[in-house]
Amino acid sequence: MPAALQIHDLAKRFTLHMQDSAELPVITGVEFNVEAGECVVLSGPSGAGKSSVLKMIYGTYPCSLGSVRILTGDNYVDIAKANARDLLALRRSTVGYVSQFLRVIPRVATIDLVAEPSLRRGATPETAYEQAANLLRQLNVPERLWPLPPSTFSGGEQQRVNIARAFAYPLPIMLLDEPTASLDAGNRDAVVSLILKAKRRGVAILGIFHDKDVRERVADRLVDVTAFQVSGDTKTGSRKSRRTDMN
Amino acid sequence: MTSTPNTNALLRASGLSKFYGGQVGCFDVAFELWPGEVLAIVGESGSGKTTLLNCLAGHIIPTSGVVEYRRHGEIMRNIFKMTEAERRSLQRTEWGLVHQNPADGLRMTVSAGANIGERLMALGVRHYGDIRSAALEWLERVEIDTERIDCRPETFSGGMRQRLQIARTLVTRPRLVFMDEPTGGLDVSVQARVLDTLRGLVTDLGLSVVLVTHDLGVARLLADRMVVMKDGQIVEDGLTDQILEDPQHAYSQLLVSAILSA
Amino acid sequence: MSTAAEAPKYDPAYNFAFLDEQTKRMIRRAILKAIAIPGYQVPFASREMPMPYGWGTGGMQVTAAILGPEDRLKVIDQGADDTTNAVSIRNFFRRTAGVETTERTADATIIQTRHRIPELPLREDQILVYQVPIPEPLRFLEPRETETRTLHALKEYGLMHVKLYEDIAIHGHIATTYAYPVQVSGRYITDPSPTPKFDNPKMNHMPALQLFGAGREKRIYAIPPYTEVASLDFEDHPFTIQAWDRPCDICGAEDTFLDEMVTDDQGGRMFICSDSDHCERRRTAGHTGPMTRDAAE
Numbered sequence: 001m002p003a004a005l006q007i008h009d010l011a012k013r014f015t016l017h018m019q020d021s022a023e024l025p026v027i028t029g030v031e032f033n034v035e036a037g038e039c040v041v042l043s044g045p046s047g048a049g050k051s052s053v054l055k056m057i058y059g060t061y062p063c064s065l066g067s068v069r070i071l072t073g074d075n076y077v078d079i080a081k082a083n084a085r086d087l088l089a090l091r092r093s094t095v096g097y098v099s100q101f102l103r104v105i106p107r108v109a110t111i112d113l114v115a116e117p118s119l120r121r122g123a124t125p126e127t128a129y130e131q132a133a134n135l136l137r138q139l140n141v142p143e144r145l146w147p148l149p150p151s152t153f154s155g156g157e158q159q160r161v162n163i164a165r166a167f168a169y170p171l172p173i174m175l176l177d178e179p180t181a182s183l184d185a186g187n188r189d190a191v192v193s194l195i196l197k198a199k200r201r202g203v204a205i206l207g208i209f210h211d212k213d214v215r216e217r218v219a220d221r222l223v224d225v226t227a228f229q230v231s232g233d234t235k236t237g238s239r240k241s242r243r244t245d246m247n
Numbered sequence: 248m249t250s251t252p253n254t255n256a257l258l259r260a261s262g263l264s265k266f267y268g269g270q271v272g273c274f275d276v277a278f279e280l281w282p283g284e285v286l287a288i289v290g291e292s293g294s295g296k297t298t299l300l301n302c303l304a305g306h307i308i309p310t311s312g313v314v315e316y317r318r319h320g321e322i323m324r325n326i327f328k329m330t331e332a333e334r335r336s337l338q339r340t341e342w343g344l345v346h347q348n349p350a351d352g353l354r355m356t357v358s359a360g361a362n363i364g365e366r367l368m369a370l371g372v373r374h375y376g377d378i379r380s381a382a383l384e385w386l387e388r389v390e391i392d393t394e395r396i397d398c399r400p401e402t403f404s405g406g407m408r409q410r411l412q413i414a415r416t417l418v419t420r421p422r423l424v425f426m427d428e429p430t431g432g433l434d435v436s437v438q439a440r441v442l443d444t445l446r447g448l449v450t451d452l453g454l455s456v457v458l459v460t461h462d463l464g465v466a467r468l469l470a471d472r473m474v475v476m477k478d479g480q481i482v483e484d485g486l487t488d489q490i491l492e493d494p495q496h497a498y499s500q501l502l503v504s505a506i507l508s509a
Numbered sequence: 510m511s512t513a514a515e516a517p518k519y520d521p522a523y524n525f526a527f528l529d530e531q532t533k534r535m536i537r538r539a540i541l542k543a544i545a546i547p548g549y550q551v552p553f554a555s556r557e558m559p560m561p562y563g564w565g566t567g568g569m570q571v572t573a574a575i576l577g578p579e580d581r582l583k584v585i586d587q588g589a590d591d592t593t594n595a596v597s598i599r600n601f602f603r604r605t606a607g608v609e610t611t612e613r614t615a616d617a618t619i620i621q622t623r624h625r626i627p628e629l630p631l632r633e634d635q636i637l638v639y640q641v642p643i644p645e646p647l648r649f650l651e652p653r654e655t656e657t658r659t660l661h662a663l664k665e666y667g668l669m670h671v672k673l674y675e676d677i678a679i680h681g682h683i684a685t686t687y688a689y690p691v692q693v694s695g696r697y698i699t700d701p702s703p704t705p706k707f708d709n710p711k712m713n714h715m716p717a718l719q720l721f722g723a724g725r726e727k728r729i730y731a732i733p734p735y736t737e738v739a740s741l742d743f744e745d746h747p748f749t750i751q752a753w754d755r756p757c758d759i760c761g762a763e764d765t766f767l768d769e770m771v772t773d774d775q776g777g778r779m780f781i782c783s784d785s786d787h788c789e790r791r792r793t794a795g796h797t798g799p800m801t802r803d804a805a806e
Contacts, residue, residue, distance in 0.1 A: 369667025
């Protein structure tokens with residue numbers, strides 16, 4: 001059974017043109033696979049490059065080197081070499097990304113946001129909305145919030161809407177970047193059971209989890225990103241000043 | 248590299264340049280747009296983005312290079328080799344254009360209903376009742392009170408005028424819509440509503456869009472892909488989130504870092 | 510005042526019909542082109558006439574160009590032969606061309622008209638010359654000449670229906686009652702001049718040649734004999750003409766365009782045929798209307 005996701009010799013380096021083209025190497029030589037139904041967790045300290053790996057797989061960051069091969073049907077597609085159109089198609093059909101933050105879309109009701117992925121893929125409105133309701137309930141999002149757009153919700157509420165939306169129609173490969181970051185224990189449990197259920201359905205999951213307890217419950221394997229760090233220096237300028245978080 | 252079978256690009260620019268004497272409007276622009284994609288052309292004033300849009304939409308003739316469009320059921324054809332009649336027909340049927348200033352895209356002296364109905368009448372619809380129901384339907388879609396169907400756009404606010412322009416353009420369900428700073432002249436609070444209307448319609452109708460803007464927030468909300476223009480040239484071309492989170496070109500990095508975080 | 514014909518008083522100081530021969534040739538070339546492209550506005554080098562723009566200079570130039578010594582000319586203004594303008598124009602041609610003039614539609618070979626088509630159906634040997642103020646039917650919707658020319662060239666006429674749509678939206682029906690746009694031979698949309706829409710059906714398949722002259726705007730257009738002329742409308746709001754609920758008070762006609770005339774300051778009014786010649790002929794043939802019947806009894 002071929003791996004759902006194959007990372008080979010993956011490297012990332014930033015060039016900061018506004019700081020005299022300073023080069024900021026992050027990681028190099030990353031190598032691992034993720035099988036269908038398996039959850040691999042990236043571990044390592046903050047700034048080690050875990051999010052960068054996820055973003056390279058999703059295509060948000062261009063890869064400086066290496067390949068990210070995704071299984072679609074019988075063939076592999078290399079994200080690192082895919083053109084924009086194919087990448088967009090892969091994001092719709094194969095690879096999902098859940099970040100810490102909900103990218104807030106103005107004026108769409110929460111329940112509509114969560115139902116949208118299923119509707120877009122041809123589910124009937126009854127099925128899509130019922131499932132959306134179940135997910136929101138599971139994640140303890142009160143029903144009175146469902147007709148409202150999430151822009152005025154608390155961080156935790158937004159995060160849970162985000163997760164509900166991602167798991168409404170899980171794609172074959174899911175990339176999870178700190179999905180439980182702002183959640184209390186009860187909600188963390190809910191997320192864990194969603195992840196476990198997705199695993200049972202054969203979803204290949206690659207995630208970053210701060211919380212040790214969650215990690216232990218969902219992870220089949222750990223990949224320590226510090227093994228791939230570029231030795232020694234980060235040049236002038238910290239990574240945080242390089243970009244604003246666009247989420 | 249896979250390519251999706253049986254679909255072809257909708258719009259293609261190759262080596263597209265426009266010079267005004269010695270002044271560069273745009274230079275050596277090349278990209279493809281596929282059905283259902285929203286492409287943002289981003290740049291500051293003077294970057295050449297409006298010149299580029301006008302070349303793509305067939306309003307100005309480029310100095311060199313080619314703009315090709317694939318009409319429904321046909322092969323890619325150079326739009327400047329079409330007759331003027333055919334190009335104008337294209338602009339009325341398969342294409343739409345949303346101007347920055349809604350007054351440029353509306354007839355201010357006829358009613359909202361007539362504005363929406365005009366493209367239908369131009370296509371030969373001759374049933375008053377049908378035209379009126381289409382107008383009512385579209386007013387609802389763009390969230391303009393249907394009671395205003397017989398009012399002139401002179402009496403509308405800026406945001407309403409822009410939403411009316413959108414309805415007027417989309418009523419014939421064009422395949423490709425060109426937008427020039429669609430929220431440019433509007434107050435910030437009004438922009439959100441117009442953008443949201445646009446976003447919904449683009450999704451519902453499966454539109455392909457070429458959107459010119461200097462506002463990265465607008466690009467982020469509406470566009471799948473972006474090209475960054477500086478001094479008439481494309482300096483970076485990629486997915487919207489990629490350019491916004493990991494801009495590669497020096498100018499893109501400058502542009503992105505200049506956004507004020509909300 | 511009405512006599513059937515008046516003796517010509519030709520003034521030899523003028524070239525025949527006032528205009529020089531080269532000008533008349535230029536105008537006739539424009540007319541031929543207009544006939545070849547029914548409904549299309551042909552630009553021409555409109556000359557100065559001895560009256561201001563807005564008084565029929567275009568119609569007069571067309572008449573002058575086609576007039577011959579054997580022609581018999583009728584001039585009407587709003588259907589009447591005896592208004593100031595009709596009289597002036599008639600006198601003008603009597604003096605500069607020495608042609609016979611008449612008030613009888615049936616006797617005329619050329620009829621120059623402002624704002625009405627005669628009630629009596631015209632014949633193949635007659636020519637109807639219309640005075641036109643604004644030849645461009647789209648002018649009030651699209652002020653740019655460059656744009657209207659392109660619209661005509663590309664047959665992009667959606668805009669014309671916008672105007673009709675507006676009428677129905679605002680008034681519940683198409684409110685245009687004169688200068689009602691028509692499509693000639695299925696191609697060009699044309700302004701029939703400010704004739705009442707009542708007259709539009711007469712234009713369709715008319716045996717006579719119809720020529721249109723706009724002096725200020727410098728355009729000539731034409732509808733050849735037996736040409737299809739269709740008034741624009743909507744499928745669910747078809748074109749209709751005006752109707753009155755009473756006949757002509759003088760001759761009793763029930764199918765003509767009636768003028769309303771106030772007779773006293775107590776609201777009294779009478780309705781009489783706008784076409785004075787037509788009314789007169791009917792009276793001569795013995796027809797009576799409510800007012801003349803009362804007087805006879």
